[in-house]
Every structure is written in C-alpha cells, then in structure tokens.
Amino acid sequence: MTVRTRFAPSPTGYMHIGSVWAALFAWLHARHYGGQFILRIEDTDTKRTVPGAQENLLETLRWFGLDWDEGPDVGGPYGPYIQTERQELYQKWANWLVENGHAYKCFATPEELAQMREEGVPFGYDRRYRDFPADKVAELEAQGKPYVIRFKMPLEGETVVPDLLRGDVTFNNDQFTDYVLLKSNGLPTYHLAVVVDDHLMEISHITRGVEWLNTAPIHVNLYQAFGWEAPVFVHLPVILNPSGKGKLSKRHQAFTDSGEKVLVRADEFMEAGYLPEAVLNFLANVGWTFGDDQEKFSMEEAIERFDLADVSSSPTKLPYSKLDWLNSLYIQEMEPRALAEAVAPFLEKEGYKVDVGQLEILMPALSVRLKKFTDALPFVRFLYEETPVPPLEKLWDKKLPLPAAQNAFREARNFLATVDSFDVDTIGEGLMLIGVRNTSTDKAGPFLGKLRLVITGQKVSPPVFECIVALGRLPSLERIDAALAQFGQD
RNA sequence: GCCCUCAUCGUCUAGGGGACUAGGACGUAAGCCUUUCAAGCUUAAGACCGGAGUUCGAAUCUCCGUGAGGGCACCA
Numbered sequence: 001m002t003v004r005t006r007f008a009p010s011p012t013g014y015m016h017i018g019s020v021w022a023a024l025f026a027w028l029h030a031r032h033y034g035g036q037f038i039l040r041i042e043d044t045d046t047k048r049t050v051p052g053a054q055e056n057l058l059e060t061l062r063w064f065g066l067d068w069d070e071g072p073d074v075g076g077p078y079g080p081y082i083q084t085e086r087q088e089l090y091q092k093w094a095n096w097l098v099e100n101g102h103a104y105k106c107f108a109t110p111e112e113l114a115q116m117r118e119e120g121v122p123f124g125y126d127r128r129y130r131d132f133p134a135d136k137v138a139e140l141e142a143q144g145k146p147y148v149i150r151f152k153m154p155l156e157g158e159t160v161v162p163d164l165l166r167g168d169v170t171f172n173n174d175q176f177t178d179y180v181l182l183k184s185n186g187l188p189t190y191h192l193a194v195v196v197d198d199h200l201m202e203i204s205h206i207t208r209g210v211e212w213l214n215t216a217p218i219h220v221n222l223y224q225a226f227g228w229e230a231p232v233f234v235h236l237p238v239i240l241n242p243s244g245k246g247k248l249s250k251r252h253q254a255f256t257d258s259g260e261k262v263l264v265r266a267d268e269f270m271e272a273g274y275l276p277e278a279v280l281n282f283l284a285n286v287g288w289t290f291g292d293d294q295e296k297f298s299m300e301e302a303i304e305r306f307d308l309a310d311v312s313s314s315p316t317k318l319p320y321s322k323l324d325w326l327n328s329l330y331i332q333e334m335e336p337r338a339l340a341e342a343v344a345p346f347l348e349k350e351g352y353k354v355d356v357g358q359l360e361i362l363m364p365a366l367s368v369r370l371k372k373f374t375d376a377l378p379f380v381r382f383l384y385e386e387t388p389v390p391p392l393e394k395l396w397d398k399k400l401p402l403p404a405a406q407n408a409f410r411e412a413r414n415f416l417a418t419v420d421s422f423d424v425d426t427i428g429e430g431l432m433l434i435g436v437r438n439t440s441t442d443k444a445g446p447f448l449g450k451l452r453l454v455i456t457g458q459k460v461s462p463p464v465f466e467c468i469v470a471l472g473r474l475p476s477l478e479r480i481d482a483a484l485a486q487f488g489q490d
Numbered sequence: 491g492c493c494c495u496c497a498u499c500g501u502c503u504a505g506g507g508g509a510c511u512a513g514g515a516c517g518u519a520a521g522c523c524u525u526u527c528a529a530g531c532u533u534a535a536g537a538c539c540g541g542a543g544u545u546c547g548a549a550u551c552u553c554c555g556u557g558a559g560g561g562c563a564c565c566a
Contacts (some may be wrong), residue, residue, distance in 0.1 A: 004527060010566050045565050099527045110564080112512075122492090123562070148564055166495070177563080183564040190566050214494055214561040240561065247559075286517085293514045312503085313495075315559055319502040322516045332529080368529045379527090386521055428525095435525085448525045 001036030006205045007068070007487045008194070009062075010042045011053035013342035015060040015266040017318070018209075018239040018248055024238065026207045027066045028284070028299070028306040038201060039071030041082045042194075044187045049398045060266040064276045065299070070201075076360035078201040083193050086443065093196050094149045094178060094181050097221050102225035103181055104130055105147040107140050130178055147469065149182040151191070151222065159217035164205070164234045165313040179218055182288045195222045198231055203374040205232045205308060210315075234308050238286060242317045260456055262320065273346055273373025278327040286310045295322075296329055324371040336363035350377065352384040359383075361424075361470040362487070363461040387457025389482040394453060399446035400439050408438035408447045409454075411478045423472050428465040454483040 005026035007055060009019055030037040035455055043049050058073065070076025080086055097103035106129040107118075117124035129137075130152060141147070153176045161169045169218045181192040188196070192311055198206055213235045223230040235448070239248045242262055248250060254262040263269055284290070288311050290297050307382050331339065340359040362380060370376055398404035411434045429452070435444025452464045455476060468476045 009564095012566070013519095042566065048565065104565095113564085125563095141565085150564095163495095169494070171493075177562095180564045187564090189564070194566095209560085210495060211560055212566090235495085240559075242501080249525085283501065285503090289514095292503090293504080295502090295515055315496060316503095317501070319516065322502065326515055328529090365528095369527070442551075445525055450525060458526085462527085463525060465525085 001204055001269070002202075003030055003033035003036060004202055005030040005035070005040040005207060006040050006198070006201065006203050006317075007066075008040040008208075009057050010045065010048070010198075011057060012045065012048040012050055013053055014050075014056045016248075016250075017264060017266055017279075017283075019268065020066075020266050020279075021239065021286065022207055022209065022236055023061065024064075024280060024283050025288070025300050025306075025308065025311060026205070027068075028302055029207075029308045030069075031303045032306045035204070036069040037067070037205070038076070039068040039081060041072055041142060042190070042200070044083050044190070044193055046084070046185075046187065053204055056267065062271060064265075064280055075098075083197070084187070085196070086193075087188075088185060088194055089200070090182060090196055091186065094188070094192060097151065097181070097225060098149060100151070100225075103149050103151050104132065104138060104178075105137055105141070106150045106178070107132075107145050107147045110143065125177050127178050146184040146366060148180045150178040151181050151225070153216065153218065153221060155180055159220050161213065161216040161220055162215070163216075164232050164309055165311060166213075166235065169213065169216075171214075173217070176217060186197075191222065192220050195219050195226070195228075199223070199226070199228045203231050205234055207234045208306065209238055210235045210238055232308075236311065237313055237315045239286070240315050240317045242320060248318065250381065273343075273375070274323065275330045275342075276326050278330040279323065281330075282318075282323040282326050286318060289315075296326060327469060328368075328371045331372075332367050334367060336360045336367070339363045339367055343370075345374050345381075346373050346376065347380065347384070357471055358472075362462055365466040365474055378458070378460075381454040382458065382461065382467065385457075387455070387479060388439060389479075389486060390450075390453050390457075392486045395450050395483060395486060397446065399441055400450065402487075404438040404440075405447070405450060406484070408434055409451075409480060409484050409487070411438070412447075412451065413484060415482070416468070416473060417477055421479055422469060424465045424469050427468060433464065449476050449482075456481050 007023040007026050009015070023289060027037045033268060039058075041054055041057075043054070054072075068074070070078060070081060073083075093255045094103060098105065108125065108128060113124060115138070116126055129150070149278065152436075154173045157173050159171050159173055161171065163169055181191050197203075216233055216235070240246070241248045241252060248262075248264060250264045263272060277299065283295060284297075284299075284302050285295055285401075288306070290302065291305060291441055334342065335362055337356075340356045340363050344354045344356055346361075346369055359380065366376060368380055369379065371410045395409070396402045402409070412431060415430045415434060418432060431448065432444045434444060435447035439446045448464055449459070452461055452467070453459060455464055455467050455471060
C-alpha cells in the first residue's frame with residue numbers, strides 16, 4: 001500500500017510552529033516511503049475562518065520547502081482539496097449513514113440543547129431523536145424544521161483506537177454521545193469531514209495532535225459504519241510552552257531565559273532571520289532522533305531514516321537555544337556573497353541603503369558571530385551611521401599612554417592614507433606593527449581597541465581590519481582624523 | 491467531576507531486563523587561544539518523579555500514587 005500522509009490545517013489563524021512540526025513529520029514519512037504528501041484545507045468552520053490565513057499556510061510550507069503532491073493549488077486526482085468545496089460529498093455520505101441506520105436527523109433546537117446542558121444532561125444531549133419514528137421525522141422535515149445529522153455511537157461496549165505511538169487505547173462507549181456529523185448549515189463537522197476525506201483521498205497514516213485522541217473513537221466507529229478500512233492513527237505529542245504552562249500558544253506569550261520573546265508563529269521565525277533548513281533541522285530533533293548522536297543533518301538525510309513509528313509520545317518543549325546553535329552552524333556554511341544577500345533585506349528594513357559588495361567584505365568575519373540574520377544589525381550599523389567621536393579619555397589608557405596613543409593614530413592615519421593595497425591582510429599587518437610598536441606590552445590589542453572605537457563607535461564589533469576595509473579608505477581616514485583632533489595641537 | 495495521554499541532567503534526547511560508573515547535544519561554568527565580541531579546542535557540574543511488586547537482576551515489565559498535559563461543542 002502506498003503511503004499517503006496529509007497536512008490538514010484550518011485557516012483559522014496563521015501557521016503555528018507546532019503545525020510546521022506536525023507537517024514536517026507527515027512529509028518526512030511520505031518522502032521516506034516514496035509516497036505522497038497531501039495538503040488539504042479544513043475550512044468547514046466558516047465563522048472562524050481568517051482572511052489571508054490560507055495564503056499564509058501555503059506560503060509558509062513553501063518557505064520551508066515542504067512540497068505537497070496534491071493540494072488546493074496544484075490539484076490532484078482526489079480533489080477538490082478544500083473542504084467547503086466538497087460539501088456534496090459529505091452530504092451524500094451523511095445521508096448514506098442515515099439510510100443505513102448509522103445516523104439520524106436531529107431536530108433539537110439550540111434552546112433545547114442549552115436547556116439540556118443546564119439540566120446537567122451528560123454531554124448536553126440526551127439522544128432524544130435517535131429513535132424518533134420515521135413518520136414524525138418526515139413530518140418535521142416537511143415543516144421545514146432545521147436539523148443536523150447525528151451519528152449513532154454505540155450505546156455500550158468499548159471502542160479501541162489503535163495508535164501507532166501508544167498502542168491500543170481503549171475507551172468505554174458510555175463516555176460518548178451521538179455527535180453531530182452534518183451541521184444545520186449543511187457543512188460537515190470535523191468528524192465527518194476528516195473520515196470521508198481521509199478515506200476518499202486514500203490517506204494511509206493520519207497524523208494529528210493528541211488532543212484528537214479522545215475523539216478518535218468517533219472516527220473508528222465511523223469507519224466501521226461505512227465499512228471502510230481505517231488508516232493508521234498517529235497522535236503526535238503536544239508542544240508545550242517553554243516557560244509557563246500549557247501548550248505553546250500565541251495567547252500566552254512566553255519568554256526565553258535571555259528575555260527574548262518565544263517565537264510561535266512560523267513567520268516570526270522568518271522575520272527573526274532564521275534559515276528554513278535550520279528550523280526544520282531543529283524541529284526534526286524534537287520528538288524524533290536522527291541517531292548516531294548526530295543532531296545536525298539535512299532533510300535529505302532525515303528522509304532516509306525517518307519513520308513515524310519512531311516518534312516519541314511524550315509532550316515536549318521546543319529547545320529554542322538549540323535553534324540558535326543550529327542556525328549559527330548553517331550560517332557559518334554560507335558563502336560570503338550569499339550571506340550578504342541574506343542579511344541585506346534585514347538591513348534595508350531598518351532603512352539602510354545596502355551595498356551587498358561592501359557587506360560581503362565583512363561576512364567572513366561576521367558569519368561566525370551570527371546566530372540569526374538580525375544579529376548582524378549592531379555589527380554593521382557603523383557602515384550606515386555616523387559614529388560619535390570618542391572623547392579623549394577613551395583614546396588612551398595605562399597600556400597605551402596618551403603620547404603613544406596619539407602617535408599610533410598618526411602613524412595609522414598615514415599608513416592607511418598611503419598603503420597601496422587596501423585589503424584586510426595588508427592593512428592588518430601594518431596596523432598590527434603600529435599597535436605593537438606604540439605600546440609598553442608586546443600586543444597590538446590596546447591600540448586596536450581604541451581604533452575599533454574610532455572606526456565603529458563600538459567596543460564590540462567585527463575585527464577592525466575588516467571594518468576598515470568595508471568602510472572604505474576615505475571614511476576611515478575621516479573618522480581617524482576626527483579622533484586625532486581630540487588630542488589637540490601639540 | 492469524568493475520561494485519555496505522558497514522565498531520564500535546566501532543556502532536547504539515547505536506552506526497551508544484565509553491555510549503565512545511565513550516553514550525546516544545547517545551555518551553564520572554568521581554562522586555552524585571541525584584536526573586542528564570537529567561533530574553535532579542553533575540562534567540569536548536572537538526570538532515571540515516589541512507593542510497592544515481578545525477577546537472581548529493573549531506568550527498562552506490572553500496579554498504586556504524584557506531577558504535567560489534553561479532551562468532554564452544530565470549533566477544529
């Protein structure tokens with residue numbers, strides 16, 4: 001049997017990173033077995049549908065490279081892939097269940113339901129229309145009374161849900177009532193839609209969060225009523241909020257130890273400057289282990305080893321600090337040019353006019369310092385903004401006394417003004433010599449620190465030589481001249 | 491309240507009766523290196539939720555607690 005998995009989000013909000021995680025696992029499984037990965041939009045709750053959410057879902061999957069073989073945009077032999085476009089199908093099968101005695105029309109009004117709930121009727125519904133006489137049903141229908149179609153859940157016994165990760169999970173049937181399959185507006189509930197679609201689309205493994213485990217008995221009984229073979233159920237563990245309680249959600253914004261906002265929406269990861277392949281690598285390490293004590297791997301490598309059966313069933317938190325670590329590894333592998341191009345948009349967003357060639361000069365030195373693209377900002381700001389001229393007291397110290405400092409800056413100024421080849425190696429060599437020569441220690445450090453402050457306005461920056469080359473000869477000389485002026489005339 | 495799931499270092503995890511002195515990774519700390527900050531290298535601290543049982547032997551199997559999470563809609 002071919003493996004066919006699906007990702008079936010509701011367009012009720014923007015893509016959540018936990019959804020990406022679930023989609024990734026379904027995708028990896030399909031790819032491992034050479035099967036298909038299907039995208040289906042579950043938009044039957046029209047009241048909660050958010051405009052733009054569907055687009056965001058597709059865009060996010062594309063950004064991550066989680067490609068689907070069938071879906072709303074690409075079509076496929078089992079379409080349509082949007083549930084609101086499959087209405088007749090659900091109606092047809094709901095009616096089939098009614099005709100075959102597995103479901104019935106229920107005319108209970110919202111008021112009646114509310115009253116039952118108030119009276120403490122279990123599940124808020126007492127199955128009052130389950131065995132309603134056929135002629136009475138016809139009568140009510142003739143009167144145009146609105147109704148829903150409810151499933152006849154078994155009244156006694158047990159239902160066993162075979163779960164790939166948890167084994168057989170047994171539920172007593174007295175814990176259920178007759179659930180609505182088709183709403184009065186003609187649209188299906190999740191229970192009907194998911195079973196009909198998964199069957200018709202020949203899905204082999206259904207992956208979803210554990211929050212669905214408790215309703216899986218409905219689905220198991222539905223498959224039975226239809227006489228269909230159920231797919232393999234895979235109830236994935238929840239992703240918890242890293243700090244605080246409950247599952248990871250936007251509603252309870254959490255913060256990391258370092259005080260940063262915990263990212264929840266997929267597009268927040270893009271905006272923060274993470275690489276999609278790094279995020280996927282990170283997610284793949286949660287609830288699944290690549291093996292061989294190896295945590296950095298490509299999705300191609302993951303596909304070779306992945307199997308849903310190996311996924312952990314324990315709830316988990318996302319280890320965000322590992323994302324930073326992994327992302328920094330991926331950044332270090334980038335070519336300077338590509339890195340510069342990747343960083344550029346983040347600088348442009350800050351209003352800087354970016355020259356990628358100029359930026360590229362800094363990248364070999366910078367790549368090792370970035371956990372994510374946005375980290376580049378403080379390191380390269382000196383290229384785009386005037387730096388304050390440091391006060392005199394910042395330009396010398398014990399290891400570099402005032403006269404020596406002045407002398408060193410003079411020499412540096414002359415050297416940079418006249419050196420033929422304005423490249424990192426050449427100026428580095430020259431400036432090192434100047435630094436060493438003018439200090440009581442045998443290190444250039446004391447001088448280079450002051451020079452860094454003059455060039456970048458900061459105590460922390462990429463290596464100064466790179467900074468000077470990237471800034472360019474004239475701007476660098478100007479900044480040194482301004483510093484020199486602080487020493488006054490002598 | 492009822493039902494379901496889960497439980498190894500701070501975090502993500504390996505392990506599935508003896509190979510466990512419980513392994514790896516991130517993070518943390520220290521040292522080295524050094525042009526600041528990083529990176530890199532070396533080292534360190536750090537865990538089987540508790541209690542019963544099964545067994546010659548339990549992190550591993552069973553039960554009971556406890557804790558955490560989830561579900562009980564004409565929402566998904």
